Amino acid sequence: xxxxxxxxxxxxxxxxxxxxxxxxxxxxxxxxxxxxxxxxxxxxxxxxxxxxxxxxxxxxxxxxxxxxxxxxxxxxxxxxxxxxxxxxxxxxxxxxxxxxxxxxxxxxxxxxxxxxxxxxxxxxxxxxxxxxxxxxxxxxxxxxxxxxxxxxxxxxxxxxxxxxxxxxxxxxxxxxxxxxxxxxxxxxxxxxxxxxxxxxxxxxxxxxxxxxxxx
Ligand code: DX5
Ligand code: ZN
Numbered sequence: 001x002x003x004x005x006x007x008x009x010x011x012x013x014x015x016x017x018x019x020x021x022x023x024x025x026x027x028x029x030x031x032x033x034x035x036x037x038x039x040x041x042x043x044x045x046x047x048x049x050x051x052x053x054x055x056x057x058x059x060x061x062x063x064x065x066x067x068x069x070x071x072x073x074x075x076x077x078x079x080x081x082x083x084x085x086x087x088x089x090x091x092x093x094x095x096x097x098x099x100x101x102x103x104x105x106x107x108x109x110x111x112x113x114x115x116x117x118x119x120x121x122x123x124x125x126x127x128x129x130x131x132x133x134x135x136x137x138x139x140x141x142x143x144x145x146x147x148x149x150x151x152x153x154x155x156x157x158x159x160x161x162x163x164x165x166x167x168x169x170x171x172x173x174x175x176x177x178x179x180x181x182x183x184x185x186x187x188x189x190x191x192x193x194x195x196x197x198x199x200x201x202x203x204x205x206x207x208x209x210x211x212x213x214x215x
Pocket of ligand 1: 198
């Protein structure tokens with residue numbers, strides 16, 4: 001059993017309200033909101049006003065994934081736009097400890113994401129401050145990419161660090177998640193599965209969400 005965060009990046013942007021209502025009526029636990037700035041990642045998704053519009057209709061907490069440079073500039077704006085959790089990238093934060101405290105100050109739960117090439121050990125000194133660690137299982141920037149197999153090993157390492165330390169952060173995985181890889185991810189210690197194209201390309205998205213949840 002995992003928590004599910006359907007990624008709105010894979011929704012039909014011309015029918016956002018309809019797709020948010022689908023998630024509202026599903027067994028999903030969050031709505032995953034991908035913010036891309038065209039600098040930290042090659043793609044641009046959408047920004048604060050769209051996040052606010054999503055929040056207006058959402059009845060699930062917004063799990064906001066900031067794939068942006070210098071995220072401190074926008075933490076308060078995204079919190080005001082309805083974010084419940086804010087996740088920044090390790091690779092974008094030279095003063096990560098300060099940024100984590102800043103997320104907490106604005107009143108959101110604090111997450112840090114790791115790109116596929118970044119080892120989990122880099123977070124050892126801040127794990128006790130975190131509510132969430134997001135392991136990227138694709139290179140961030142686009143939906144619909146192929147799951148990177150090395151992710152299982154990273155999840156297992158992080159999960160064992162969590163066990164040894166007694167910390168309580170959740171482990172989330174993002175990119176290429178589907179029913180083939182979800183069971184093993186959950187077995188290795190994942191608490192939250194993000195799924196974009198797998199949910200939105202399904203002819204029965206409600207059923208797909210509940211199948212993922214019950215892996
Ligand atoms: C990728 C984003 C993901 C993306 C996942 O950069 O962070 O959240 O929406 O999409 P799928 O599930 O299609 O890989
Ligand atoms: Zn994401």
